[in-house]
Amino acid sequence: MGKTIAEKLFSMKSGMDVNAGSICMAQVDFAMMHDVNAPFAIDAFAEIEDGRIFDTSKVAVVLDHFSPAPSYDAAQRHKNIENFSKQHGLKLYGPGEGICHQLLLENGHVGPGDLVAGTDSHTCSYGALNAFGLSVGATEMAVILASGVCWFRVPESVSIELVGALHDGVTSKDISLEFISKLTEAGGVYKSLEFHGAGLTSLTIDSRIVLCNMASEVGVKSAVMPCDKAVNDWRAERGMPVRTGIEADSDAVYSNSLTIDLSALKPKIALSPVIEDVVDVDEMAGAPVHQVVIGSCTNGRYEDFEQAAGYLRGRHIADSVRLILVPASRQILSKMVQEGLVQTFLDAGAMILPPGCGPCAGIHGGLMADGEVVLSTTNRNVQGRMGSKKADIHIVSPATAAISAVTGKITSPI
């Protein structure tokens, strides 16, 4: 019987022949913790006698959710995490460097065939580079820091085949909202999404990251894509070595499958407060918007801002709207400066926050008041996620977000 990418990966990392449903101990190739869960992981690590980091070159610590520190408590939290990182010789990305997932991808910490553990539910983003990203909790992270190993259940896999090509103005975010509405919020629990198809080949790495990232919203253990030419070209451009990665067998067994025809998709919107409540943007056209957020680990990459700039160049946002941009990393912001996007955005009336998580997790950087509506390119729209629980959060693509900022109303980019 053939194996899925997940089954092959866990067989390699556990040194045993495992299949979906097996429970195994597996070697972690890279571990990441960020400033939400790190304090607990540090406390738990302190309880382990003779606790030494399994391999300091395989760990990164990122200050992204509370960056720059919005309060005394957050500043102190950062100081404690910084001290731990220094004491143990761990790579620390400080405030303003960017969001953990983008930093791990663009700095080559994760690559094809890797098993990566991170204390964040969007760790599945690494699947775009054929790496298997698993979200873990803080206590698990402490054990991984000490041993490099954790227990895992090998997941069943869902096959998602992409066919056809996207129309202009339709993005991979719209594809992700389509599969979320089809699979539902619990449709991926304990499973791995495995993407295939000619439609996938046509997507850039930036676009692919969006699909793996949003897999988190159907409850997955992980999401993964093949290691094709685009993956190695992307890595080569950044001076990273070519890898073969892990391929699924042609007779691999999937728990269920879904085919999405990209050419049939229109821009989508996930309505507050349920992520699987997805309709075409057209159905909501004309509804008022008070704030637009473009950024996050989902849609804060250069491609997203380039696309948004296409709708904002030479225009100004509506008087009734606040437009907040949050690049996912300093590298991305730097390219935005070089390519003149920053000037375009400032002329259009946008605010640009330092690279990091921004308002996505409701901590700081553009929270909402009662009765307001935010169109956001982030990933979650539950009540209270971004400030007031009486604010509506609708999730959209950067294209829909940008054009709607100009009109002040929900507007389809096509």
Place this chain on the structure above:
Amino acid sequence: MEIIGKAHVFPVDNLNSDYIISGRYLGKAKIDDAIPHLFEELSPGFFDRFSPGDIILSGWNFGAGSTREHAPLLLKKSGIGAVVAKSFSRGFFRNGINLGLLLVETDWMNITDGDLVKINMEEGYLSIPEKELSFKTRKLAGIAEEIHKSGGLLPYFKQHREQFKIR
């Protein structure tokens, strides 16, 4: 071991960890300060009605979304007797087991706020004696049960460190 506690019912599926504890409380320097804000978004005043030993019941995919360990940790620190759901999200399940929180999976129905819930994991049932209701609870799989019996992942790791190696 048998536990008995008063029911607090959240009759919804996909109860998000943002609803267990909102992002606005993640930055508290003293984690205990966040406990009174549990379930604040869904059920204002929840903590005033809650007493240690009480039991929460909810639907499918409890704890969806963020893997913030604050969610199970605050529930544990609140003194909760058990969290009962038709199923758990992967992140909440792992974190809960790793912290030694009692997580009970069962297809419960007709339970309402204030009912006295009796749980016996060894015998595998959850019951409401007053309503003559009884439901079978699902057994924890393999290592999850061992971790739970050890009281969480840290004690388990300390006792079984040799298992955390790849040969």
